[in-house]
Amino acid sequence: MLLFTPGPTPVPEFVRVAMSEPTIHHRTPEFEEIFATTRTLLKEVIGMPEVLMLASSGSGAMEACVTSLCQTKLLSINSGKFGERFGKIAKAFGIPNIEIKNAWDTPASVESVLETLKQNPDIDAFCIQACESAGGLRHSYEEIAKAIKDYNPKIMVIVDSITAMGVEKLDVSCVDALIGGSQKAFMLPPGLSIIGLSQQAIAKIEERNVGFYFNLKTELKNQVKNTTAWTAPTTIIIGLCAFLQKAKSIGWDKIYQQTKARSLSCDKAMESIGLKIYPTKPALSMTCVYDEASDTLRKHLKTKFNVNIAGGQDDLKGKIFRINQMGLIEASEISWVINAIELSLADLGRRPFDGIANQVFLENYFSLLK
Ligand SMILES: *Cc1c(COP(=O)(O)O)cnc(C)c1O
Numbered sequence: 001m002l003l004f005t006p007g008p009t010p011v012p013e014f015v016r017v018a019m020s021e022p023t024i025h026h027r028t029p030e031f032e033e034i035f036a037t038t039r040t041l042l043k044e045v046i047g048m049p050e051v052l053m054l055a056s057s058g059s060g061a062m063e064a065c066v067t068s069l070c071q072t073k074l075l076s077i078n079s080g081k082f083g084e085r086f087g088k089i090a091k092a093f094g095i096p097n098i099e100i101k102n103a104w105d106t107p108a109s110v111e112s113v114l115e116t117l118k119q120n121p122d123i124d125a126f127c128i129q130a131c132e133s134a135g136g137l138r139h140s141y142e143e144i145a146k147a148i149k150d151y152n153p154k155i156m157v158i159v160d161s162i163t164a165m166g167v168e169k170l171d172v173s174c175v176d177a178l179i180g181g182s183q184k185a186f187m188l189p190p191g192l193s194i195i196g197l198s199q200q201a202i203a204k205i206e207e208r209n210v211g212f213y214f215n216l217k218t219e220l221k222n223q224v225k226n227t228t229a230w231t232a233p234t235t236i237i238i239g240l241c242a243f244l245q246k247a248k249s250i251g252w253d254k255i256y257q258q259t260k261a262r263s264l265s266c267d268k269a270m271e272s273i274g275l276k277i278y279p280t281k282p283a284l285s286m287t288c289v290y291d292e293a294s295d296t297l298r299k300h301l302k303t304k305f306n307v308n309i310a311g312g313q314d315d316l317k318g319k320i321f322r323i324n325q326m327g328l329i330e331a332s333e334i335s336w337v338i339n340a341i342e343l344s345l346a347d348l349g350r351r352p353f354d355g356i357a358n359q360v361f362l363e364n365y366f367s368l369l370k
Contacts (some may be wrong), residue, residue, distance in 0.1 A: 001302070004337055005310040006133055006163060006286040008183040012158070015187060018242035019235050025104035026204055026234050032226040034241050039226065041244035045252060046165065046180070047172050048196035052147040052219050053240075055233045058162040058181030061193035063089050064129075064214035065177045068205050069156040070095055070125035073117055077108040077127065080134025081313055082160060084126040095316050098123070104135035104316060105279045110147045117151055125156040130164035134313060136288025137279040137321055138164075139264070145174035156204060163285040165194070167326055168256050176201040182236055185285070192236040247328075255328065257369065260284055262334055263325040265364035269338045272360040273351060278320050287323040294321040297344055304347070305340035331365055 003010045016032035024031050042051045054060055064101035066074060066089045072288035073096040083099075098120060100112050108128060117123055117304045125327035126148055128141045158177045161170055165178070166185030172178055180186070195216070197205070205216045218229045247255055263284040267277050270289050278290040291297065294311055295318045301307040312320035323337060339358045 001106050002307045002333060004324045004334075004339065005308060006136070006184070006322050006326060009185070009187050009324055009327045012187055012243075012328060014246060015082075015239045015242050019239040021238065024234060027227065027233040030234070031234060034226075034238055035223075035232070036226040036242065038237055038241040039223070041241070041248060042194060042239065044248070045244065046170065046178055046196040047196075048175075048178060049199055050194060050197040050202055050220070050224075051231075052195045052197065052216060052223055053228070053237065054193045054214070054219065055191065055228075055230065056193050056214075057183070057190050058160070058179060058193050059085060059089075060214060061179045061181070061195050062086060062158075062160060064211065064216055065158045065179060065195060066090060066095065066125070066127065067210050067214065069158060069177060069199045069201060070209055071208070072096070072122045072124045073098065073120060075100070075113070075120070075123045075126045077129070077139065078102070078115075079106060079108060079137055079139070080104045080129070080132040082129050082134060082162075083127075083132055086158075086160075096122075104132070105137060107139045107279075107281045108144060109136055110144050113144050114147055114151060117148070117155070120279075123155060125158060127158045127160070130159055130161040130170060130283050131167070131283035133163045133286070135279050135316065136286045138281045138283035140281075142171040142174065142235055146315070149174040150151055153200075156201060161324065163283065165282075166255075167259055167285045169252070172196065172198075176204075182240065186240060187327040188239045189239070190245060192233050192240065213255050250328070258331075259325055261365050261368035262329065262331065263287060264368060265361045266323060266325065266334060266338060268364050269357040269361035270341075273342050273345060273357045278316075281301075285324075287325060289321050289323075290319060291321060292319055293348070293350075294318060296348060297321065297341070300344045300347060301340055305336075305344070307337050307340050309337070331362075335361060 165180035178196035182188035182192035183190040342357040
């Protein structure tokens with residue numbers, strides 16, 4: 001089965017091989033060396049002064065950032081399931097929260113954020129997704145972050161980039177916490193989250209000192225010494241180290257360029273067979289198509305062509321499908337997926353097959369890579 005869901009993504013063979021070595025104890029010089037290398041490589045990718053790794057899925061890092069960096073009131077953007085999660089975290093911890101809610105295809109605007117900040121001078125932290133995976137939407141988080149810092153540099157800017165880290169070069173100049181997860185563009189099993197931190201966030205974490213398991217002050221104290229507060233997920237970190245070394249040898253710029261070419265060309269291919277791209281501002285991490293018969297299509301893709309793509313949730317259940325673009329993906333694989341979608345539309349009596357989708361994909365892909 002070709003796994004083309006936007007998380008979890010497939011784990012490549014070289015990562016599986018690295019993770020198949022016998023488990024090593026986490027309090028040893030051998031593991032500390034791997035941890036140190038992984039920290040250095042991660043800092044290079046995200047371009048922030050500090051980075052933490054936590055034994056949790058991405059939501060654990062979201063929770064840790066909210067509790068550590070927000071004291072008085074949280075402003076969060078809800079353009080989908082993951083943006084909604086920030087509000088739920090605030091609620092669970094009794095942190096006052098204001099949400100800017102939009103349709104799942106609509107990005108947040110700078111104006112709405114500034115307006116809300118003016119009306120609520122007690123807001124001290126802001127949360128947004130770089131890519132809201134629920135509808136494959138790219139928020140202009142960098143513009144919004146800059147506007148916030150111009151307005152009040154003390155407001156902490158938390159960016160969930162779980163489906164953007166490793167997908168494109170992220171502008172972190174106005175970001176205090178940048179969240180990543182193992183099971184998306186880093187092609188690892190789920191269970192590790194990543195947080196890039198600014199100097200300002202570090203100072204706030206030191207000053208606040210909140211929580212127990214997700215106490216970022218405790219983690220910082222340990223991780224700068226290349227160890228972790230609790231037992232580290234050694235196997236995943238070994239896999240991450242292998243992935244980051246491979247990515248560096250390929251070159252991140254090249255990976256970003258290929259991801260972009262693949263994603264834009266796939267969007268065009270879908271449009272060439274009459275399908276509609278769902279978000280008004282699509283992210284590069286996935287191709288998200290609005291299609292009211294998507295469940296039938298997905299089922300057919302699985303049973304006849306061995307292709308697994310994702311559907312939608314909540315109001316978008318059965319109305320969209322999402323094709324992963326994150327990670328090291330061969331053009332030949334996505335090409336198979338695109339061709340299978342066109343063949344499926346023909347099988348389902350929706351449109352005769354003429355091979356245009358794959359043609360459009362390949363022509364665009366290779367012209368963008370030139
Ligand atoms: C996958 C994902 C998460 C994390 O979800 P977990 O299930 O906790 O790993 C958070 N935000 C976005 C945008 C995601 O795509």
